[in-house]
Amino acid sequence: DRRFMSLTQRQKLLKFQRERTLLQKQVEAEDTKRAEMLGALEAAxxxxLLPAQEALNETATALATAQGEYEAAKLKVEELPEEIxxxxxxxxxxxxxxxxAKEAALSSYEEGKEAAHAKAEAAKEQLAGALANLTLKEELYQETFANSTDRRPPPACRAEGKGKGGPYAAVDCCCVIQGTPMKVDARFGHWDLCKAAVPWSKTSWSFTGCSLFxxxxxxxxxxxxxxxxxxx
Known part of the structure; x- marks a missing residue:
């Protein structure tokens, strides 16, 4: 329920919505780029074909002219049959x-068309995956804060020592939230949804790491x- 979200939570939700809108615009931009590429290929x-067609037309005109001259002066011009x-x-x-030229141009057009389609589809799939991931993250974020009640971290995630913020102080942890294992940071305040909590410090090191939520x-x-x- 957005009425019970803090200002920071509402700002994060708005950020997710803006990112989703941006991804949708990128999908539309990829469609536009694909249409422009196809138009350029058709023009090319x-x-x-134009130079080859012009050469053929010029040759046909010259042939017609020579044949006319031959019919008019066949008795006077002995070399004309050879010219024809x-x-x-x-x-x-x-x-x-x-x-x-037709075959080469058509082959180039078809290859370019297939490449443009493949590139556009790959971009759309990548953007669709990012959009789906962002949507899932947004839904999980909303559901997490809408259903949460107890804000005290589990023992495994509590910060040790005095002066650390009392029972609500926490460290970065691994939690299973609604069946999904994920990383939450020390500022996470809805610990009742955190199952199988393990301090992040006990995970194995990785080049990639993990994003929150x-x-x-x-x-x-x-x-x-x-x-x-x-x-x-």
Whole structure:
């Protein structure tokens, strides 16, 4: 219930919502980039065919002109049939060049199209995963603080020694909250949801570490042996 959230808790909730909106905008941006890439590929495909098509048209025009001249002056020009033969051969070469250009342009277009689709889908999947993770984190955060009652840390998470804040002082801990092993920090104030508590100092060192309020493999190793983690 947001009415019972502190100012800090409401600010964190708003931060999650802003991050989710930003990720959604990034998904839309990836769709726009993919459309622009496809448009550029189609334009390049059309432009790649233009020189070969123009060469074929010029050869056809020259051939038609030569054939007309031959019909009009076949008795006077002995070399004209040979010129026609050469132009016909040139037209055949131009047509083959156009066919190859079409094939190459189409292949490049299809490859670029597939690459653009793959890149866009990969980006969307990555953003969707981040969005799902953020949504889960937000829901867990809301549910945690909405259902919490007892704010005293369990014995394993209490700070030792005098002058440490009394029974409410705590250290960073591993907790299993609603079946999910995760790391909570010393400022966590809703300890009634913390099951199988183990001080974070007793976990094994890792390059990656763990983020707060997210599933943590290091915490799973030390807290899930008690049967509080589903499937553990």
């Amino acid at each position: 495909y059309s432009e790649g 033969r050469q132009l016909e051969a040139q037209q055949s070469v131009s047509k083959e060049s156009l066919d190859r 997210q599933e943590c493999q290091q915490c799973r190793k030390v807290s899930c042996g008690t049967g509080v983690c589903p499937g553990a």
